[in-house]
Amino acid sequence: MTQHTPMPFHWGQIELTQAVFIDGIPHITKTAVGEWLEYAEPRVAINNILTRNSYVDCYSTDINLISVDGKNRDTKVYHPIGFLLLVMESGQPKAQAMKVAVAEFVWHFAGPVNISDKERNGYIREIERLTDKLAVCRDAMVYKQTWITLQHYCRLAAWPMPELPLLGKEPQQMVLEVLP
Known part of the structure; x- marks a missing residue:
C-alpha cells in the first residue's frame, strides 16, 4: 500500500487541512471534513454521519497515511463526491450554506427556460x-x-x-x- 502524506487543500472558499491526491484527484480525511464543517469533535461527528449513511463509504478509499507524529496509519479518505455527500448529510451552518449553493447551481442548469x-x-x-x-x-x-x-x-x-x-x-x- 502506498504511503500518503496529508497536505492542505484549497479550492474557492473550501479550505481543508488534510487531503491526499490519488490519480490527480483530492481525497479528504474525515478529520478535515469535520473541521471544515466546524464540529467540536470533527472525526467523531463524521463517524456519526457515516453510521447513519453508510452509502457514502462507496466514495472512500483505504490508504496508509503518514500522520503529523510520523506514524503510519491506515485510514479512509473521501473522493470529492464523498466529501459533498458528507456535507449534505450534516446539519451544520456551513453544510446548509453548501446545500443552498448546490441547489442554486442545479437550478441554474436545470431551471425553466423561456423558448418559443x-x-x-x-x-x-x-x-x-x-x-x-x-x-x-x-x-x-x-x-x-x-x-x-x-x-x-x-x-x-x-x-x-x-x-x-x-x-x-x-x-x-x-x-x-x-x-x-
Missing part, C-alpha cells in the same frame, strides 16, 4: 426522431450516445424523458392503466 413554441416544437420533433432511432438501435455505443442526445433535447424542451421499458414494444403489448 416554434423552438419547442422543433425540439419535440428531434425527441421523436431520436426515440425512433433508439427503438431500432442495435449498437451499444450508438445507443448510449443517442440516449445522451435525447436527454439534452428533453432538457431543452422541458419535456419528460421517454420511458425506456416501452421502447420496442408493439402498442398491443402495452398494458393500459385502469383509470378510477
Whole structure:
C-alpha cells in the first residue's frame, strides 16, 4: 500500500487541512471534513454521519497515511463526491450554506427556460426522431450516445424523458392503466 502524506487543500472558499491526491484527484480525511464543517469533535461527528449513511463509504478509499507524529496509519479518505455527500448529510451552518449553493447551481442548469413554441416544437420533433432511432438501435455505443442526445433535447424542451421499458414494444403489448 502506498504511503500518503496529508497536505492542505484549497479550492474557492473550501479550505481543508488534510487531503491526499490519488490519480490527480483530492481525497479528504474525515478529520478535515469535520473541521471544515466546524464540529467540536470533527472525526467523531463524521463517524456519526457515516453510521447513519453508510452509502457514502462507496466514495472512500483505504490508504496508509503518514500522520503529523510520523506514524503510519491506515485510514479512509473521501473522493470529492464523498466529501459533498458528507456535507449534505450534516446539519451544520456551513453544510446548509453548501446545500443552498448546490441547489442554486442545479437550478441554474436545470431551471425553466423561456423558448418559443416554434423552438419547442422543433425540439419535440428531434425527441421523436431520436426515440425512433433508439427503438431500432442495435449498437451499444450508438445507443448510449443517442440516449445522451435525447436527454439534452428533453432538457431543452422541458419535456419528460421517454420511458425506456416501452421502447420496442408493439402498442398491443402495452398494458393500459385502469383509470378510477
